[in-house]
Amino acid sequence: xxxxxxxxxxxxxxxxxxxxxxxxxxxxxxxxxxxxxxxxxxxxxxxxxxxxxxxxxxxxxxxxxxxxxxxxxxxxxxxxxxxxxxxxxxxxxxxxxxxxxxxxxxxxxxxxxxxxxxxxxxxxx
Amino acid sequence: xxxxxxxxxxxxxxxxxxxxxxxxxxxxxxxxxxxxxxxxxxxxxxxxxxxxxxxxxxxxxxxxxxxxxxxxxxxxxxxxxxxxxxxxxxxxxxxxxxxxxxxxxxxxxxxxxxxxxxxxxxxxxxxxxxxxxxxxxxxxxxxxxxxxxxxxxxxxxxxxxxxxxxxxxxxxxxxxxxxxxxxxxxxxxxxxxxxxxxxxxxxxxxxxxxxxxxxxxxxxxxxxxxxxxxxxxxxxxxxxxxxxxxxxxxxxxxxxxxxxxxxxxxxxxxxxxxxxxxxxxxxxxxxxxxxxxxxxxxxxxxxxxxxxxxxxxxxxxxxxxxxxxxxxxx
Numbered sequence: 001x002x003x004x005x006x007x008x009x010x011x012x013x014x015x016x017x018x019x020x021x022x023x024x025x026x027x028x029x030x031x032x033x034x035x036x037x038x039x040x041x042x043x044x045x046x047x048x049x050x051x052x053x054x055x056x057x058x059x060x061x062x063x064x065x066x067x068x069x070x071x072x073x074x075x076x077x078x079x080x081x082x083x084x085x086x087x088x089x090x091x092x093x094x095x096x097x098x099x100x101x102x103x104x105x106x107x108x109x110x111x112x113x114x115x116x117x118x119x120x121x122x123x124x125x
Numbered sequence: 126x127x128x129x130x131x132x133x134x135x136x137x138x139x140x141x142x143x144x145x146x147x148x149x150x151x152x153x154x155x156x157x158x159x160x161x162x163x164x165x166x167x168x169x170x171x172x173x174x175x176x177x178x179x180x181x182x183x184x185x186x187x188x189x190x191x192x193x194x195x196x197x198x199x200x201x202x203x204x205x206x207x208x209x210x211x212x213x214x215x216x217x218x219x220x221x222x223x224x225x226x227x228x229x230x231x232x233x234x235x236x237x238x239x240x241x242x243x244x245x246x247x248x249x250x251x252x253x254x255x256x257x258x259x260x261x262x263x264x265x266x267x268x269x270x271x272x273x274x275x276x277x278x279x280x281x282x283x284x285x286x287x288x289x290x291x292x293x294x295x296x297x298x299x300x301x302x303x304x305x306x307x308x309x310x311x312x313x314x315x316x317x318x319x320x321x322x323x324x325x326x327x328x329x330x331x332x333x334x335x336x337x338x339x340x341x342x343x344x345x346x347x348x349x350x351x352x353x354x355x356x357x358x359x360x361x362x363x364x365x366x367x368x369x370x371x372x373x374x375x376x377x378x379x380x381x382x383x384x385x386x387x388x389x390x391x392x393x394x395x396x397x398x399x400x401x402x403x404x405x406x407x408x409x410x411x412x413x414x415x416x417x418x419x420x421x422x423x424x425x426x427x428x429x430x431x432x433x434x435x436x437x438x439x440x441x442x443x444x445x446x447x448x449x450x451x452x453x454x455x
Contacts, residue, residue, distance in 0.1 A: 025253035030163055037156050066199055070228040071156045073250040 017120055019076030035117045038071055042110060049087070049106075053099045061099060062091025068106070072113065080109035145222075145267045147171035147191040148260065151181030151208065152226070153200045157249070161195060161256075168257060178203025182211060185221070192219060193263050198227035198238065206241045213242035220270045222263040226251075287361040289339060290346030298360025298368050302422045305358075305372050306413075315414035317371035317379035320429040321349070321386070324405045324441040326365040337399035344395045345404070352389050368426070376412040376446070383408045383444040391442060405442035409433030412446070 017031065024030050045068050052060030069084035083106035090096055148170045152158040158174060165172050173191055175181035179202040184190055194212070196205040203211075205225050212221055225243040227234060238246055244266065245259055285297035293301065302318065309316035323329075323345060330338040342365065349359045349367055362368040369386075371379055391405040409432025413419035419428060428447040436445040 023250055023252055024160075027253075030160070033163070034156055034160060037159055041155050063199060063201075066228060067154050070154055070249050073228065074156065074160065 017076065017116075020074060021076075023074055023076070032121060034074065035121060038075060039114060039117060039121075042068065042071065042114075046107060046110065049103060052091075053096060053103060056096060058091045058094040058096055060091070061096060062088050065091060065106075068110075072110075075113065075117070077109065077113045077116075080106060080113055083109055144271065145192050145264045147173065147193070149173045149175065149181060149184055149191040149194040151175040151178060151194065151200060151205070152197040153177055154197070157197070157226075164253060164256060165260075168260075170260075177201050178205065178208045181208055185212065185217075192267050193222050193224070193260065195224045195226060195260075196243075198225055198234070205243075206238055209238065209241040209243050219274060220267065222267050224259055224263060287346075290343055290361050292346045292350065292367070293358060293360030295360065295362050295368075298358060298362060298370070299422065299426075301358050301360070302368070302370055302425065305370050306420075306422045306425065309372065309413060310418075310420070313415060314373045315375055315412055316425070317374045317376075317382075317410060317412045318425045318429045319369040319371065319379075319383055319386070319408050319410040320362065320426070320433045321367045321369060321390075321406050321408045322433055322437070323365040324407055324437075326404075329402060329404065333397070333399045333402060337397050337402060340397040340399070341395050341402055341404060344397075345390060345406070348390050349386070352386050368429075374412070376414065376417075379410055379412045380444065380446055383410045383446075387442070387444050407433060407436040407441050408444040409436050410444065410446050 017028075020031055021028060024034075045064050049061055049064035049068070052058075052064060065084045065087035069081055069088055072080040072084060083102055087099065087102050087106060090099055090102065146169065148165055150158060150161045150165070150172060152161060152174070153176055158176070162172050162174060171191075173184050175184050178196075178200045181194070181196065181200075182203060185194065196208055198205045200208075205227075209223055209225065212223065223243045223245075225238045225246040226249060227238065227246060228249040235246055244263065247256060247259060285293060287294040292298075305316055308314070323341065326338065326341075329341055342361075345365075345367070346359075346361065349369065353359055353369060353371075356372060358370045360368050371382060374382065387406050387408050391403070394401040394403040409429045411419065411425055411428040411432060413425065419425050432445045432447040436443050439445065
């Protein structure tokens with residue numbers, strides 16, 4: 001079940017700024033600012049989701065995943081959005097059975113996004 | 126007369142000028158907060174930010190807080206939907222326009238948000254231009270609401286005031302008399318009523334013209350207003366007749382007060398574009414009090430009118446009180 005995800009993540013380009021820029025009306029300065037905040041904030045959110053998962057706190061998982069989903073939806077990272085959405089639904093349905101599994105996908109996707117973002121920041125500064 | 130308010134329109138892309146240019150953002154997510162803030166500032170809105178629902182609620186209690194609020198659906202402390210409900214149950218006037226932001230795409234949630242009192246919603250990720258257009262739509266609604274309130278209060282004023290003098294009109298002063306009579310009968314505090322009439326007003330109109338007559342009426346109205354006490358009321362009852370309500374005043378005080386008004390009104394000529402016009406006032410008054418009660422507003426007016434008639438018959442420029450026996454006939 002997770003195999004296709006994994007291989008897809010490795011082969012497809014992990015992050016493109018074009019989608020994000022389209023949403024932001026081409027404002028690359030704003031994109032950089034948002035990326036900076038995201039790079040600071042998302043590790044905290046991931047940490048809180050992880051904590052909620054081990055506490056079996058479905059509401060906490062839902063909220064954390066919801067925030068991540070909102071943020072990555074702006075940064076043009078569809079796979080991370082998908083994983084976060086899945087996790088959010090699990091939290092909402094109080095069904096965390098596959099929580100850790102989906103969380104690790106999300107974690108991996110975000111890692112890729114981080115690398116992409118850092119490249120962008122490095123390239124344009 | 127402008128019943129539909131000001132004609133200024135809302136600019137299509139900028140909010141630097143015009144109404145409703147401040148926006149409250151309630152958003153716990155720092156990425157979104159920054160995004161919204163930066164867009165709104167670009168469009169020249171004044172931005173107030175809150176990091177959770179409770180903070181937003183407090184911000185909205187401040188004086189001159191924004192009438193436009195962008196609320197995130199899911200926030201710690203108080204969620205967007207609950208905040209919507211609170212704002213609506215507070216029944217704020219002027220109206221607050223609420224735009225709910227949601228990353229959800231479940232239509233059930235959207236229904237719940239709108240039912241809670243949101244005016245509109247946006248699903249994340251929304252585009253730059255879409256948010257701008259939705260806020261403009263919100264400002265249009267606020268502008269309409271504002272025009273409506275202005276028109277309403279202006280109509281309310283016109284319905285109760287005499288357009289020439291700005292005093293209460295006949296209907297409004299009579300309503301006030303009804304209220305004062307009820308209060309008087311309930312509490313027993315005395316109630317005085319005066320009917321004042323400009324002497325030889327027809328002669329003023331005939332020799333100076335009707336516009337001069339209007340100027341005299343306006344000046345008499347303003348002099349009457351300045352000479353009565355704060356809790357007295359004066360209205361234009363008819364052509365050159367004024368009804369004055371004087372609550373909580375003994376008969377002796379009422380007589381003094383009527384005399385003071387008469388003397389003060391005629392003390393100096395009225396300056397008009399048509400020349401200096403001298404005029405005098407005749408006043409009839411009646412008091413209702415424990416030993417001598419007048420039970421209805423109609424009787425009070427009738428008795429004040431009769432006293433005014435005596436003042437006219439006895440030579441004008443004088444005051445007359447309704448006789449006790451006359452009052453007691455009812």
